[in-house]
Ligand SMILES: Cc1ncc(C[n+]2csc(CCOP(=O)(O)OP(=O)(O)O)c2C)c(N)n1
């Protein structure tokens with residue numbers, strides 16, 4: 090939706106982190122167009138259901154294809170799109186509720202397949218669209234509309250979960266650092282395999298965490314976000330786990346494993362050893 | 378002794394005894410000799426143990442139903458003798474392994490030491506061949522029919538096996554001869570002029586899908602649909618093809634939809650529990666207007682139900698599998714041959730109206746081996762969706778009717794949206810848009826009103842109209858009723874939604890339409906009543922198909938009752 094569409098009535102709240110993520114995604118997609126000379130219609134954005142998923146309608150500039158499907162099902166839809174046409178550039182955009190709660194069951198299988206899509210996950214630790222209920226990444230004890238006496242579960246360490254599941258590219262970012270984020274999204278799109286860019290994207294209405302993320306020296310608040318040191322080796326899974334276990338919000342690439350074949354290459358490889366039959370041969374095999 | 382046109386044999390034992398191959402082998406041998414055959418199997422869901430049986434029907438004319446009563450029962454233990462002996466006809470024979478157990482003389486039972494005789498040939502697995510030889514002896518089938526089958530089927534295992542099997546066939550035949558039992562010779566087969574193939578319903582669905590160009594298949598194992606997944610994984614390989622076992626039915630349906638959106642002819646297959654999980658996804662395909670075929674092979678009961686039994690209780694779910702205003706196109710084949718053409722047409726419909734189509738089969742069809750006319754591939758109509766070929770800025774969902782579909786990778790980007798949307802696919806809540814899009818989605822069903830139907834005795838005020846796999850026994854019942862002078866007509870179609878309009882018109886003119894169906898609720902008759910047809914079900918929910926004799930009796934009773942009520946029939 091490039092022009093203002095009078096029929097489309099959804100708006101992000103002022104200051105919502107998703108604005109920054111949108112800008113970063115637009116930049117990454119445009120950069121890909123310039124650097125690869127592949128037209129915009131080669132990109133498909135598969136969106137989850139949530140405030141975040143609305144990004145597929147709010148993108149400005151060149152318009153990619155979009156798929157705004159069901160809550161929690163971005164990954165299997167993207168598998169169908171990518172395996173249906175492996176030449177496409179497929180990007181998933183979803184919230185933490187969509188991806189990590191109802192959609193959690195789809196992460197590990199895609200990681201094992203090394204499905205060649207890039208996922209941009211907007212984590213605000215709440216369900217924004219349904220008005221502020223607790224989400225998997227909300228911390229223990231957090232009070233939300235659905236946890237009036239505090240959240241009884243521990244908060245999910247999403248980065249560690251991605252690493253454990255076998256995601257082959259794992260990056261972490263915050264929505265306000267648009268240039269960095271856009272670079273990570275670009276890298277994720279270029280990565281030959283399953284890539285997740287996990288973005289802290291604050292919900293200004295239900296859980297505003299800007300100050301905690303960036304810190305406030307005056308109030309004595311230390312920033313949660315910290316840069317992954319330059320000497321970190323993203324091919325070292327053990328080192329990636331150490332970063333994921335260090336607390337706070339690391340910024341940068343935790344893991345980049347290019348040694349595993351992407352799903353489409355695996356299927357192609359297996360097909361090579363298969364004896365493919367013509368239709369006539371298939372029918373003939375039932376002759377009496 | 379009078380010659381026979383029809384012969385039914387049942388093999389009853391424990392799961393895992395391997396005698397299922399004897400039933401299929403016996404049918405295949407006879408099929409090769411020019412007879413028409415059909416097998417029927419029922420078993421528990423565990424791999425080993427538990428009562429199981431399979432029967433084969435051999436006939437000089439095409440076989441429509443499994444056969445109510447048995448000419449021969451082959452039983453491998455006492456328990457199965459007790460379970461099945463009452464279904465053996467007067468004058469029939471019960472063959473049992475005389476070294477496995479003993480039976481008192483009931484004037485029907487013929488003990489043959491299959492196992493010992495089989496082993497004596499040098500092939501420890503030849504017991505089945507002994508049984509087949511005995512069967513051949515009982516109906517005076519030329520020994521050469523079985524010997525030829527033996528050579529065709531077993532030559533790849535070497536001469537030794539073929540020789541041992543040949544000896545086993547002879548030993549079995551001698552045992553029949555020595556016993557003095559005879560069932561009467563089978564009439565010579567009338568070999569059809571056309572080429573034939575022999576296969577089960579699920580394989581026929583797969584062949585049909587392949588013939589119409591399926592490119593993307595994804596499924597999750599579940600009885601009785603698993604064999605479709607396995608077939609696809611074996612055969613749907615090569616460039617541009619994808620066949621894959623997903624991690625759940627939710628993944629299956631949503632991936633298939635993703636592929637349909639990306640321009641592929643996509644399909645998934647499942648049964649009851651998986652079909653329930655697909656509900657939300659099917660609604661998505663309807664809403665976003667994406668072609669996809671869902672084969673739902675029915676089993677029995679709600680929840681996990683009866684995984685290995687047959688039932689026709691998912692019709693209402695097939696018509697309305699998702700929340701909101703939806704009404705899915707449903708094609709329900711009634712024979713193995715129809716399974717092939719139903720798959721072809723399911724894809725053609727999905728492509729033509731750009732949406733999900735339910736191919737509703739059932740356990741009894743999926744397991745049944747039957748000879749059918751070899752499909753003429755050159756005469757098949759293969760349809761492809763209307764594809765958008767213009768530039769960017771296209772309003773994909775404009776208007777009240779079908780419009781060309783853009784394919785990602787080519788200009789025409791839009792958002793395929795599960796939420797209500799405008800022309801571009803952007804989300805909207807405007808009343809006039811919801812009106813337009815709802816009417817648009819339903820208007821497309823009109824494109825599918827080209828289904829064909831069968832009819833006979835159309836002057837009668839009462840008609841018999843089964844659906845799906847109940848077609849076979851119902852048609853046998855119809856023929857018996859019509860021959861005995863009962864005033865009744867016959868209607869049948871596999872196109873359950875939309876029904877062929879001319880058929881609906883004919884049905885509405887009837888005093889009574891009797892619908893045999895394997896469910897408790899009487900699902901199809903309730904659909905027909907909602908369409909203004911005076912329909913009434915004949916239900917059965919045993920997990921087994923109808924018997925012809927039961928249908929003849931019940932139809933006669935129903936018509937009698939009506940007459941008593943003073944309805945003109
Ligand atoms: C099957 C299903 N269950 C529930 C919902 C309702 N629902 C819509 S969005 C949402 C949560 C969104 O949270 P998140 O993914 O974190 O996205 P955010 O709005 O925070 O960006 C829920 C539960 C739904 N649409 N579908």
Ligand code: SF4
Nearest residue numbers: 102105140217292293
């Ligand atoms: S509710 Fe929160 S997540 Fe949703 S738009 Fe507003 S700020 Fe963003």
